[in-house]
Structure formats: C-alpha cells, structure tokens
Amino acid sequence: MSKYLLYSMTYEEAEEYLSKHDMVILPIGSHEQHGPANPLGTDFLIADALAKEAAKRTGVAALPPIPFGVSFHHMHFPGTITIAERVLEEYVLEVLKSLAKWGVKKVLIINGHGGNLYPLMIASRRAREELGIKAYIYQWWTSSREKLAELFEPEERGHAAAAETSLNMYLNEQWVRKDRLKDERPKKHELENKIITFTYTKEKSRSGVFGKQLNATPEKGKTLFDTLIEDLVKIIEKI
Numbered sequence: 162m163s164k165y166l167l168y169s170m171t172y173e174e175a176e177e178y179l180s181k182h183d184m185v186i187l188p189i190g191s192h193e194q195h196g197p198a199n200p201l202g203t204d205f206l207i208a209d210a211l212a213k214e215a216a217k218r219t220g221v222a223a224l225p226p227i228p229f230g231v232s233f234h235h236m237h238f239p240g241t242i243t244i245a246e247r248v249l250e251e252y253v254l255e256v257l258k259s260l261a262k263w264g265v266k267k268v269l270i271i272n273g274h275g276g277n278l279y280p281l282m283i284a285s286r287r288a289r290e291e292l293g294i295k296a297y298i299y300q301w302w303t304s305s306r307e308k309l310a311e312l313f314e315p316e317e318r319g320h321a322a323a324a325e326t327s328l329n330m331y332l333n334e335q336w337v338r339k340d341r342l343k344d345e346r347p348k349k350h351e352l353e354n355k356i357i358t359f360t361y362t363k364e365k366s367r368s369g370v371f372g373k374q375l376n377a378t379p380e381k382g383k384t385l386f387d388t389l390i391e392d393l394v395k396i397i398e399k400i
C-alpha cells in the first residue's frame with residue numbers, strides 16, 4: 162500500500178488513516194478533445210498527477226480521479242464523453258456523502274476541467290449545508306494564475322494550448338503526437354465580452370485548439386508542474 166493513496170489501502174489501513182486525518186484530495190477531469198496532438202484524458206491525467214504528488218508531499222490521501230466531466234461543447238470531436246451538470250453535482254455529492262460517514266470534514270477537489278466548475282460549486286455549497294463538509298476547489302490555471310503568466314503568454318494558456326500541452330509532454334510524453342501540434346486563433350463571437358451564451362468549440366476552432374500550442378516543451382511542463390505543486394502544498398497546509 163501507499164501511504165498517500167486511499168484506494169491502495171485495505172479497510173483496516175483506511176480506518177487508521179481516517180482516525181488521524183479529516184481531509185482527502187479528490188481529482189476530477191474530463192474525457193474530451195484536446196486538439197490533434199493531446200490525448201482525450203488530458204484533464205483527468207493532469208488533475209490526478211497533481212493530486213498524487215500533493216498527497217505524497219503532504220500526507221493527505223488522494224482518491225482515484227473522476228474521469229468524466231461536463232463536455233457538451235466538445236461533442237463534435239470523436240471520443241469525447243459528456244455527463245450532465247446535475248449528474249456531476251449528484252455524483253460528487255454522493256462521494257462526499259460516503260466520506261462524511263467516515264469522518265471526513267474537508268475535501269480538496271482538484272478540478273482539471275473548467276466546464277465542471279458550476280456543478281462543483283453547487284456540490285460544494287450542498288456539501289456544506291447537507292453534510293457539514295467543506296469542499297475546496299483548486300484549478301491550476303486560476304489558482305496559480307500569476308506563476309502561469311510568468312511562463313506562458315495569454316495565447317498559450319487557452320484550451321489545449323502550450324501550457325496544458327507542456328504539462329502533458331512532461332507527465333505523459335508517450336501520448337503526445339508532436340507531429341500534430343497546431344496553433345489556431347479561435348474565432349470570436351461578435352458580442353464577445355457583452356453577452357454570455359453557449360457555443361460549441363467547433364464554431365470557434367476547427368482543430369479544437371484555442372491559441373498557440375507549438376511552443377510547448379516538456380521542460381516548460383516540468384517547471385509549471387513544480388510551481389503548481391509548490392502552490393498546492395501551501396494551500397493544503399493552510400486548509
């Protein structure tokens with residue numbers, strides 16, 4: 162067993178962990194297109210890698226990743242799987258309900274996919290009200306925004322762009338098709354920043370990439386990952 166992965170423990174080992182700790186880490190992602198170069202699992206793979214490393218450094222146990230998320234906007238791209246917002250909300254809440262039974266009071270959700278945010282916020286509100294659990298949501302591209310901006314330009318921080326691709330190159334190099342990297346400037350809605358409306362990715366980007374991807378390297382991925390982990394460890398210690 163590993164001391165920092167709940168799913169590697171037996172129930173006796175879990176009982177011991179839960180008698181001493183009231184916190185766990187829950188990674189969640191998506192199974193959706195990330196352009197022609199990146200694997201569909203990008204979001205849950207990154208969330209899981211962050212969760213495992215943070216767990217190892219802090220001793221707060223990580224759960225297995227929830228791989229599916231809210232990805233309706235990417236459904237023109239083969240292999241993408243989506244689940245409804247209300248299903249994700251209930252699913253996460255059910256997981257938290259089980260954790261509440263074992264005395265868990267705090268859960269750090271590492272969210273790897275922006276489309277999951279609203280249902281996770283509702284789940285967090287309900288967890289507080291219905292279970293007495295505080296669920297905190299960490300997203301690497303917002304929680305570590307300043308550091309990200311030092312390493313990548315705005316056009317390199319979009320969906321499947323250089324920042325995300327670099328993390329993939331560092332963490333899952335064997336699954337990145339380097340000969341298929343692409344830059345694509347996404348089309349803007351004529352009322353961009355004036356109204357909010359649902360749009361499909363296909364209406365804005367032919368390849369599914371938002372911005373510049375060609376500058377991605379595994380070295381930048383490692384620097385970014387190390388920076389994110391540093392931040393994450395501090396956040397966990399404060400929580």
Ligand SMILES: [Zn+2]
Pocket residue numbers: 195203204273274320321325
């Ligand atoms: Zn992603």
